[in-house]
Amino acid sequence: MNKGEKEHIVCRFAPSPTGPLHVGGVRSALFNYLYARQNGGKLILRIEDTDIERSKKEYEDDIKESFAWLGLEFDETHKQSERLAIHKKYLAGLIDKGLAYVSREEGTEAGKRKEVIRFKNPNRTVAFDDLVKGHIEFDTTELGDFVIAKSTDEPLFHLAVVVDDFEMGITHVIRGEDHISNTPRQILIQDAIGAPRPIYAHIPLILAPDRSKLSKRKHGESVSLKYYRAQGYLPEALINYLALLGWNPGDDRELFSTEELIKEFSMERIQKGGAVFDIEKLNWMNKEYVTKLPKEVLSTYMLRAIDSVEQLSRLTDWKKERLIPVLADRIHYFGQVGELTHLGEFDYLTETPVYAKEALLWKKELDLTKTKTNIIALIALIEKLPKDATAEVAKAAIFPYAEEQGKGNVLWPLRMALSGKEKSIDPFSIVSVIGIPESVSRLNYALHLIE
RNA sequence: GGCCCUAUCGUCUAUCGGCUAGGACACGGCCUUCUCAAGGCUGGAAGCGGGGUUCGACUCCCCGUAGGGUCACCA
Numbered sequence: 001m002n003k004g005e006k007e008h009i010v011c012r013f014a015p016s017p018t019g020p021l022h023v024g025g026v027r028s029a030l031f032n033y034l035y036a037r038q039n040g041g042k043l044i045l046r047i048e049d050t051d052i053e054r055s056k057k058e059y060e061d062d063i064k065e066s067f068a069w070l071g072l073e074f075d076e077t078h079k080q081s082e083r084l085a086i087h088k089k090y091l092a093g094l095i096d097k098g099l100a101y102v103s104r105e106e107g108t109e110a111g112k113r114k115e116v117i118r119f120k121n122p123n124r125t126v127a128f129d130d131l132v133k134g135h136i137e138f139d140t141t142e143l144g145d146f147v148i149a150k151s152t153d154e155p156l157f158h159l160a161v162v163v164d165d166f167e168m169g170i171t172h173v174i175r176g177e178d179h180i181s182n183t184p185r186q187i188l189i190q191d192a193i194g195a196p197r198p199i200y201a202h203i204p205l206i207l208a209p210d211r212s213k214l215s216k217r218k219h220g221e222s223v224s225l226k227y228y229r230a231q232g233y234l235p236e237a238l239i240n241y242l243a244l245l246g247w248n249p250g251d252d253r254e255l256f257s258t259e260e261l262i263k264e265f266s267m268e269r270i271q272k273g274g275a276v277f278d279i280e281k282l283n284w285m286n287k288e289y290v291t292k293l294p295k296e297v298l299s300t301y302m303l304r305a306i307d308s309v310e311q312l313s314r315l316t317d318w319k320k321e322r323l324i325p326v327l328a329d330r331i332h333y334f335g336q337v338g339e340l341t342h343l344g345e346f347d348y349l350t351e352t353p354v355y356a357k358e359a360l361l362w363k364k365e366l367d368l369t370k371t372k373t374n375i376i377a378l379i380a381l382i383e384k385l386p387k388d389a390t391a392e393v394a395k396a397a398i399f400p401y402a403e404e405q406g407k408g409n410v411l412w413p414l415r416m417a418l419s420g421k422e423k424s425i426d427p428f429s430i431v432s433v434i435g436i437p438e439s440v441s442r443l444n445y446a447l448h449l450i451e
Numbered sequence: 452g453g454c455c456c457u458a459u460c461g462u463c464u465a466u467c468g469g470c471u472a473g474g475a476c477a478c479g480g481c482c483u484u485c486u487c488a489a490g491g492c493u494g495g496a497a498g499c500g501g502g503g504u505u506c507g508a509c510u511c512c513c514c515g516u517a518g519g520g521u522c523a524c525c526a
Contacts, residue, residue: 016526051525105524116524133456142454142522150524157526180455181521204457204519211518241463244475248464252474271464273457274519281463281476330488345487362485402485411485423487 009041010171013074014161016048017059020224021066023277024176024206024214027242031203032174033072034243034265044168045074049081050160066225070235071258078168080160087155090163090193091117091148099192100148117149119158119189126184131201132270133177138184146185162186166195177202177274178213201267204246204274214277222279232305232334234293237286246271255288283332290328299324305334309341311350315433318388322433323349326391326425349433352442353420357449362412372450374410375417377401379443385436395428417446 013029015021029045036043047063049055060079067074094100095117103118121144127137148159155163165173180202190197208214214223221227228238240256248271249256249264256264290298302324306312315323327337340346347353361371381397389397402410415427418439424430431439 014526018526048526054525112524136455138455147524154524156524161526176520177456178520179526182526202456207519209462213520245463250465252465254463254475271457275464276462278462278476284476326488364485408485413485415485419486421486425487427485 008169008171009036009039010044010169011036011041011174012044012046012165012168012170014046014048014080014164014175015063016051016054017056017063018051018054019059019216020226021059021063022214022216022223023225023228023242024223025063026066026070026225026238027206027245028174028176028203029067029072030239030242031201031247031265031270032172034262035172035174035267037262038265041171042075043073044170045077046164046168047077047079047081048157048160049079050155050157052081055081062226066229069229070225070239072239076168078164080164083160083164083167084153084155086167087160087163088153091152091155091159094119094148094192095152097192101145102152103145103147113150115151116147117152118145119148119185119192121145121188126187128183128187128197128200130180131172131199131267132204132272133180133202136180136183140184140188143185143188148189158182158185158189162189162193162195165198166190166193170198172201173198174201174203177204201270203270204272206245207274207276209276211274211276228282230335232301232336233282233286234289234333237282237289240289241282241285245275245277255285287332290331290333298328301334302328302337305337309338311341312337312346314350319349319433319435322390322429326429326433330425348419348421348424348430352445353418355416355420357446359420359422360413360416360446360450362408364408365406367409368450370405370409371413372447374405375413375443375447375450377405378410378414379440379447382431382436382439382443385431387436389432389436391426391428391432394431398428413446414443417443 011032013025013032015025015029033043035041045063045067047060049060064077091100095102098120100117100119103116105112105114105116121140123141125137125139127135129135146158147156149155164170183200183202187197206214208219212218216223225238229235236257239258239261240254243256243261243265244254247265247269250269293301299321303320306315306320306323306327312320312323330340331337360375361368378398378401381401382394385394385397398410398414411427415424415430418427418430418434419425434442
């Protein structure tokens with residue numbers, strides 16, 4: 001393809017605002033975005049709201065907000081309902097030329113009308129070369145004279161799509177493969193109105209673990225982009241993950257910024273079969289991005305996550321600050337802060353721990369005398385720490401003593417006294433979060449327990 | 452059911468006729484270690500079946516089989 005042609009590439013993403021933006025929709029939009037940007041083409045967002053009954057403003061807003069959040073920008077945005085006059089013009093033209101006709105329907109059921117506009121099917125074979133699926137042929141006879149408008153004033157999906165794609169100069173139609181069966185109908189209409197045929201690329205669907213199409217009805221909220229936004233996933237990670245679902249660069253690389261994706265993307269490397277959405281892999285990838293976040297950005301995200309959890313929001317500001325690095329490497333996405341907290345993972349940060357005194361003894365030695373001596377020594381060491389001691393400062397003060405006396409016999413009782421749990425974050429971090437007086441108080445309680 | 456699409460580890464995938472079938476996620480083991488998490492090392496795990504074509508098929512063709520999509524006066 002030469003440079004002149006590339007400049008004329010026009011892609012579009014055309015969602016209907018009848019529900020929250022679907023992750024599959026995001027991926028379709030992403031592939032359109034990558035292809036358009038890579039080739040210096042134009043990208044159009046077209047809200048397909050010809051069904052006024054089902055279309056909702058809130059969903060239109062959700063679509064726009066979602067893309068803004070993802071950082072995917074469109075060059076133009078249109079609402080199909082505002083283009084009604086144009087659709088009607090083409091409809092009238094079709095009827096005038098005898099290529100469509102007003103059909104009187106009998107046996108009017110509920111919701112059906114006496115008159116609809118039907119396309120006069122030439123009953124021929126339609127073939128097209130799909131960029132990802134290859135050559136596809138259909139015999140359109142079985143489609144019959146399909147309906148293209150409810151009335152001369154109410155054009156339907158197929159007509160509106162074809163007219164808009166034509167009028168907007170769309171060169172490439174990149175969409176989900178659930179549209180393959182719509183393509184022959186649309187090609188028939190194109191030929192009837194004398195529109196050129198765009199290049200089609202039908203991308204495989206994103207599947208649920210049961211390998212069926214991901215649908216809100218069947219699979220719940222987790223099919224919507226906003227779910228992942230609310231769970232605290234990073235937009236760059238979501239884009240990266242979705243791009244790799246059904247596409248690959250041909251080598252082992254997996255982590256790509258959007259800019260790199262624009263550079264690397266190629267239609268030829270899009271997979272032909274559907275791909276299961278694997279939340280585990282998304283989690284892994286999101287963590288990769290969390291880890292690479294600049295300190296200040298991470299801090300902003302973490303503070304927001306901490307404040308959204310009632311139990312943790314009660315902590316003072318400096319305690320929250322101390323908690324950031326500790327929490328950061330135990331989560332895959334920010335919503336996990338709340339999930340872990342609700343599981344009771346961090347109760348000891350806000351409540352005094354309760355435990356049996358036997359738990360204070362390090363299981364490899366079970367030495368009561370040593371444990372007691374060590375707790376007394378620890379109290380002395382911690383009392384001397386500055387009030388705002390960081391985990392590093394606390395470690396520097398305690399570690400030498402622990403190494404001298406045997407780490408297990410010092411650190412295990414310390415951690416148990418502070419957390420009351422078999423599994424917890426390291427004791428120095430706990431000291432830094434709960435503070436010196438509270439730490440000493442908990443150690444005194446431990447001492448009292450074993451006496 | 453008709454039509455259409457698809458078919459490599461559990462999942463995402465590499466392979467464009469030469470493969471001891473590679474990587475990633477997840478999982479197991481080991482190391483590190485006061486516990487957990489993280490990290491490092493490591494292990495198990497795949498070509499749907501049958502025919503062709505070919506010196507040689509995971510790769511090409513055909514037939515089965517399986518899965519998916521779609522069959523609105525929705526988009």
